[in-house]
Amino acid sequence: MNNVTSHNADAESSALVIDWKNSLAAAGPQASQVLADLGDQHAAELAAHFYKVMMNDTRASRSLSHDQVRGRLQPAMQRWVGDLLRANPDNVESLIAAQRVVGDVHARVGIPVDLVTRGTRVLKQRMFTLIAESAGHGKAAHAAIASLTASFDIALEGMTLAYSNARDRSSRTDAAYRLFSLVQNVSTERERQRALLLDWENTLLYALASQGEVAGFQPLAQSEFGLWFTHKGIPSFGESSETQQINALVSGVDQLLQHTLNRDSEPSSRALQLQEVRTKVSQIRNLLGMLFERIGELDAGCDALTNLLNRRFLPTVLRREIDLAHKSNGSFAVLLLDLDHFKAINDEHGHEAGDRALQHVASILNQFTRGSDYVFRYGGEEFVVVLVAVEEQQALVIAEGLCRRIHDAPVPLSDEQRLSITASIGVALYDGHPDYERVMARADAAMYQAKKQGRNRVILGTDSLPPAPGLSPLQRR
Structure with missing residues (x-):
C-alpha cells in the first residue's frame, strides 16, 4: 500500500473508531449488557445460522467447503460475533483493525461484497429476534438494537474499506504482471513453445507410423506445451478470442485421440484422423504466432540479481x-x-x-x-x-x-x-x-x-x- 493510500485508510479508520465510541456511549450500560449477554449465550448459534444461510448460495459454497466451515471458519465467525457484541470504548480500535484484516481476506478469496452484506443482514435479523425474546420491547431493548445496528454497520464499513483498497492493489499488480510476463524472453519463449508443440506432434506421428498403441499417449492439454499455455500463456496474453480458439483446438485434438484414434485400427481411417489432428495443431501454431506478434517492447522489471x-x-x-x-x-x-x-x-x-x-x-x-x-x-x-x-x-x-x-x-x-x-x-x-x-x-x-x-x-x-x-x-x- 502506498503512503497516500495508507494515510487515507488510517484517517478513515480513525473516523470509524470515533463513531463507534459515540454509538456505544449513547447506548448506555443497560443496552451494552443486553448485547454482551447475547454474545455469551448465542454466539455459536448465530455463527451456525449465518453459515447455514450462506451455504445455500452457490457463490459462497464455492469458497466455503463444509469441512472448512466446521473446522475453521465457523469458530472464527463465532469469535467475530462475540467480539462485536462485547464491544466497548476500550477495544473498538482493535476491533476496527480486525475488520481491516477480514476485508483483506475477503479480497484475497474473492468473496463478493453483496454476500458479506447479506450475511450481516441475516445476522442482525436473527439478533433482533433474540433481543426481543430476552429484553422485551422496552427502552434498553431499543437502545441495544440501535447500538447493534451501528456496530455491524461500522464493522462492515471497515471491511469494505480494506476490501476496496486490496482489490485496487490486486488489479494494479495483475495488470503489471501481465505486462511483465509478456516481455520475458519473448523470442526465446516463442521458439520454445513452437518446438514443444512440434515435438508433441512428431511423437504422435512416430507412434502411429509404428502402429503403436496410442491409448496411453499424453494428451495435448497435459503436455509441456498444454500446461504452459493454461498456466502461463493465458494469463500473459489475457483472455481473448485467440486464446479461446486455442483452448477449443486443444480440446478437439484430445477428443480425437481419445475417441477415434484409439479405437480405429484401419490405416486409411487413421490417416484421415491424423490429418485432422495436424490441421488443428497447425491452427494452434498460427494463433500462437499471432499472440506473440502482438507483444510490444515494454519496460518491465524483475529481480535484478537472479532474474526471477x-x-x-x-x-x-x-x-x-x-x-x-x-x-x-x-x-x-x-x-x-x-x-x-x-x-x-x-x-x-x-x-x-x-x-x-x-x-x-x-x-x-x-x-x-x-x-x-x-x-x-x-x-x-x-x-x-x-x-x-x-x-x-x-x-x-x-x-x-x-x-x-x-x-x-x-x-x-x-x-x-x-x-x-x-x-x-x-x-x-x-x-x-x-x-x-x-x-x-x-x-x-x-x-x-x-x-x-x-x-x-x-x-x-x-x-x-x-x-x-x-x-x-x-x-x-
Whole structure:
C-alpha cells in the first residue's frame, strides 16, 4: 500500500473508531449488557445460522467447503460475533483493525461484497429476534438494537474499506504482471513453445507410423506445451478470442485421440484422423504466432540479481492457480526454500559470494522445474516455487530433487574455490482453501520445521505443524 493510500485508510479508520465510541456511549450500560449477554449465550448459534444461510448460495459454497466451515471458519465467525457484541470504548480500535484484516481476506478469496452484506443482514435479523425474546420491547431493548445496528454497520464499513483498497492493489499488480510476463524472453519463449508443440506432434506421428498403441499417449492439454499455455500463456496474453480458439483446438485434438484414434485400427481411417489432428495443431501454431506478434517492447522489471519473478506477482499467480484447481478439480503445490547459514556465507566470504550463491540456486531452480512452473525470489535468501498440476507425491519428489541438486552442486567462487550450500524446503499442497495465504503459511511452517530438524531437508506442511514465528494471531485464524 502506498503512503497516500495508507494515510487515507488510517484517517478513515480513525473516523470509524470515533463513531463507534459515540454509538456505544449513547447506548448506555443497560443496552451494552443486553448485547454482551447475547454474545455469551448465542454466539455459536448465530455463527451456525449465518453459515447455514450462506451455504445455500452457490457463490459462497464455492469458497466455503463444509469441512472448512466446521473446522475453521465457523469458530472464527463465532469469535467475530462475540467480539462485536462485547464491544466497548476500550477495544473498538482493535476491533476496527480486525475488520481491516477480514476485508483483506475477503479480497484475497474473492468473496463478493453483496454476500458479506447479506450475511450481516441475516445476522442482525436473527439478533433482533433474540433481543426481543430476552429484553422485551422496552427502552434498553431499543437502545441495544440501535447500538447493534451501528456496530455491524461500522464493522462492515471497515471491511469494505480494506476490501476496496486490496482489490485496487490486486488489479494494479495483475495488470503489471501481465505486462511483465509478456516481455520475458519473448523470442526465446516463442521458439520454445513452437518446438514443444512440434515435438508433441512428431511423437504422435512416430507412434502411429509404428502402429503403436496410442491409448496411453499424453494428451495435448497435459503436455509441456498444454500446461504452459493454461498456466502461463493465458494469463500473459489475457483472455481473448485467440486464446479461446486455442483452448477449443486443444480440446478437439484430445477428443480425437481419445475417441477415434484409439479405437480405429484401419490405416486409411487413421490417416484421415491424423490429418485432422495436424490441421488443428497447425491452427494452434498460427494463433500462437499471432499472440506473440502482438507483444510490444515494454519496460518491465524483475529481480535484478537472479532474474526471477518478483514476489509482488506471487498473489496474482496463486489466485489463478486456485481458480484453475477449482475448475479442474486439480491441485498445485508451493515450495518455500531458505538457504542454510546464508549469513555465515556473507560474513566469511563476502557479499559477492552471497550473490553468486543466490544466482547459482536460482539457476538450479529454473533448470530443474518445468516450463509451466513458477520460480520467485521471495526475499533475502528465500525462494518460492509454484508447481502446477501436481499431487502430493510428485511435489515431494521434485522438492527432494531440488534439495539434493543444491547440496550436490557447490557454488563456484571468483577465486576458483567452490562453496558448499544447502537449502531447507517446506512443501504445502493446495487443500481447497480459497485464501492463498493458507497454503503459504503451511509452506512457511514446514520450512521452519526443516530448519529446526537439522536443515538440508524437505518437510511436508500439514495443519498439525505449529505456525512459523512472526504470524500475528489474526493471520493465524
